[in-house]
Amino acid sequence: MSPPHEIDTGLPGFRYWPGALDAEAQARLLTMVLAATEQAPFYRPVTPGGRPFSVEMTNLGPLGWVSDRGSYRYQATHPVTGARWPPMPPQLIGLWAALTGWPDPPEACLVNLYRETARMGLHQDRDEADLTAPVLSISLGDAAMFRIGPAEGGRTTRLRLASGDVCALTGPARLARHGIDRILPGSSGLVPGGGRLNLTLRRATAASRQS
Numbered sequence: 668m669s670p671p672h673e674i675d676t677g678l679p680g681f682r683y684w685p686g687a688l689d690a691e692a693q694a695r696l697l698t699m700v701l702a703a704t705e706q707a708p709f710y711r712p713v714t715p716g717g718r719p720f721s722v723e724m725t726n727l728g729p730l731g732w733v734s735d736r737g738s739y740r741y742q743a744t745h746p747v748t749g750a751r752w753p754p755m756p757p758q759l760i761g762l763w764a765a766l767t768g769w770p771d772p773p774e775a776c777l778v779n780l781y782r783e784t785a786r787m788g789l790h791q792d793r794d795e796a797d798l799t800a801p802v803l804s805i806s807l808g809d810a811a812m813f814r815i816g817p818a819e820g821g822r823t824t825r826l827r828l829a830s831g832d833v834c835a836l837t838g839p840a841r842l843a844r845h846g847i848d849r850i851l852p853g854s855s856g857l858v859p860g861g862g863r864l865n866l867t868l869r870r871a872t873a874a875s876r877q878s
């Protein structure tokens with residue numbers, strides 16, 4: 668992977684590295700993720716209000732983000748199979764360290780699968796114990812129209828995220844509102860069956876390190 672080029676989008680703390688993963692790194696990552704989904708298949712969660720997500724999900728790593736009639740939360744097991752999530756691929760731990768510089772490794776990699784009509788409404792990521800730890804997001808496959816705006820609401824900006832792009836919510840942008848308006852079906856042939864994969868890496872628990 669060549670060193671990522673960082674672009675200033677005007678929202679402090681929102682960091683964007685277009686083309687951070689070259690075609691070979693994307694293919695390797697995709698192969699690893701698809702292999703892990705043999706063990707931890709995609710499933711369609713529902714919101715606490717009972718509405719099914721249009722996105723299908725699974726997780727990698729010691730903890731995974733889940734949503735059901737009870738709550739949004741992190742847990743160690745797949746809600747359908749009851750098995751532990753597959754391990755976090757070392758390539759992702761390395762990318763997290765290189766791009767965020769955060770001292771603790773990621774604990775959760777949420778894998779979002781967007782088929783043709785899937786989307787994700789504007790939201791904040793706030794189910795983590797330490798809301799100062801960054802969120803790192805990797806795009807694979809079809810491009811997506813990503814929307815982002817300040818935590819307090821107001822004007823949002825649209826950004827087209829393509830396969831291999833990486834972005835991060837850090838510092839003052841950690842609680843930025845964001846979502847996916849739509850994907851651009853057929854813009855990439857990377858994902859078998861079509862669509863987009865998003866990998867979102869996070870710390871879930873509070874850091875245990877001493878200061």
Ligand SMILES: O=C(O)CCC(=O)C(=O)O
Nearest residue numbers: 777779792804847865867
């Ligand atoms: O698919 C994306 O790029 C965003 C995913 C996201 O915001 C989330 O999983 O919290």
Ligand SMILES: [Fe+2]
Nearest residue numbers: 790791792845
């Ligand atoms: Fe999010």
